[in-house]
Amino acid sequence: MHLAPAHLSEHLKRGLKSLYTLHGDEPLLVQEFADALRAAARLKGYTERTVHTVAGAHFDWSEALASGGSLSLFADKQIVEIRIPNGKPGKDGSAALQQLAERAQGDDSTLTLVLLPRLDGATLKAAWFGALDSFGVTVKFDPVDRRTLPQWIAQRLQLQGQRVAGGDEGQRTLQFFADRVEGNLLAAHQEIQKLALLYPVQGEGESRGVLSLAQVENAVLNVARYDVFKLAEAVLAGQAVRAARMIDGLQSEGESEVLVHWALAEDIRSLKRVKDALAAGRPMPMALRDNRVWGAKEKLYERVLPGLGDAALASLLDAAQKVDGIVKGLRQPDWPQDGWQALQRLAAMVCAQCAAPRAPSGHSPHRSAPTGSRG
Incomplete structure (x- = not known):
């Protein structure tokens, strides 16, 4: 049962x-x-x-x-x-x-x-x-994913008589909180409990138990624990700022550059394989299954692939190959020689393609990947 x-x-x-x-x-x-x-x-x-x-x-x-x-x-x-x-x-x-x-x-x-x-x-x-x-x-x-984490935090605050302000300020407060504890629910729980100790519920009426953004910023530590596979999902969703923050977090946690590159490059290769299968007449569900794409990534692939042209994919594959050399100690012209900076640039390139407006149905756009560097 x-x-x-x-x-x-x-x-x-x-x-x-x-x-x-x-x-x-x-x-x-x-x-x-x-x-x-x-x-x-x-x-x-x-x-x-x-x-x-x-x-x-x-x-x-x-x-x-x-x-x-x-x-x-x-x-x-x-x-x-x-x-x-x-x-x-x-x-x-x-x-x-x-x-x-x-x-x-x-x-x-x-x-x-x-x-x-x-x-x-x-x-x-x-x-x-x-x-x-x-x-x-x-x-x-199941894990509390990034999309539902702000709501989870709000519910936990409510249990101890606290809440964020209404409107945009409240949403910014919850997003800030979620950014700092993403991937570490135990730490999120501890930070919520700490807010109850620092700011005991007092006052009357609408102001009772309301936490300001400044109060949360002063109290909540940066305790996010990032995951290379969650990074891949953020990149496919075109979330450039979040992806950049996650790479910084992985670097500070001592994660292997090679592993982070593998996660990014494997999705680029999978996008190419599924794209080729679709061009050969394979239905999307079968193409995804054949290439072991399932779970949260299925919907991301379904959203991205229709507007991802062959030229863009070729550019991303070339970039992934160059970054493979950089994280293994090789120099590449026109690329950062620091492995983490190169990973940031590769992630930004994929994000740009995945976040780009989709072409109207029936068109096959061929966009080139951006060559700009982050930082």
């Missing part, structure tokens, strides 16, 4: 189940959901708790299996937590989890909680995960 995280309160009103599986790559959201489950369980008499962390291939699953069948003299009900940080229980673990899932049916004395990271498609189809899903409740935690 699948449960959306937002529906927890409604779910708990109908009573606790005996088995929950939480999986995703947002530790804060997983932690908060698990805390809510534990709190509800304590109210129902689950006073004892044991935690088993699966570390390595030689984990003794017999202890986890035994926990579910034994209660101390002082507890009527118990919570058994099984944490699998790498998401791979192994052969013995697979059998044990299936046994635990089946045993959970009708057992109201034990609440079993399985905590997992983000799982790939193959793992989601594994027999052990299927058993957990069939006999219990599974909850998937």
Whole structure:
């Protein structure tokens, strides 16, 4: 049974189940959901708790299996937590989890909680995960993306009685906040809590709990944690300022120039491959699937490709090849010799093409990529 995280309160009103599986790559959201489950369980008499962390291939699953069948003299009900940080229980673990899932049916004395990271498609189809899903409740935690992060921040502020000003100032405040904590939800949570301590809710009427842009700027640290794959999405969306900021962030975090170049160059090559497939008569969905383009990138490719000409793609491929040499120590005429500056220029070139106005239907524009350098 699948449960959306937002529906927890409604779910708990109908009573606790005996088995929950939480999986995703947002530790804060997983932690908060698990805390809510534990709190509800304590109210129902689950006073004892044991935690088993699966570390390595030689984990003794017999202890986890035994926990579910034994209660101390002082507890009527118990919570058994099984944490699998790498998401791979192994052969013995697979059998044990299936046994635990089946045993959970009708057992109201034990609440079993399985905590997992983000799982790939193959793992989601594994027999052990299927058993957990069939006999219990599974909850998937998706990352809070950049587009919805301002709204998430606003909701969290509202929970502690705070809000930003209305209109453009409020939107600028939320955008500033999101820029500083992008990709690091735990840090965002900490910064929101800090605002509650720095600016206690006071006053009356419309001004009560309102945070100004200056207050947020003074309080919020630059704690963004950038991801090379999110950078690729920003570039394909034509978000030049955001992409430049993300590259600066990756540099300051010590990320490899080669890896950042690979992420940018791979999308340029994929755009060319999909473009060639379309020219050969391949339908867009099949061309994208054949080239392993899915998820958020699908819509970005669908938006960009119709107006991206062959000359522009050729120019981007040439630029990517030159930057490949620069990040490996080679000099290129008319290009910055610093690898990060070259990456900034390459990203700006792709952004310019992806953000350019699309040509009317039926036309095949051939635009050349800009050659200007950032900074």
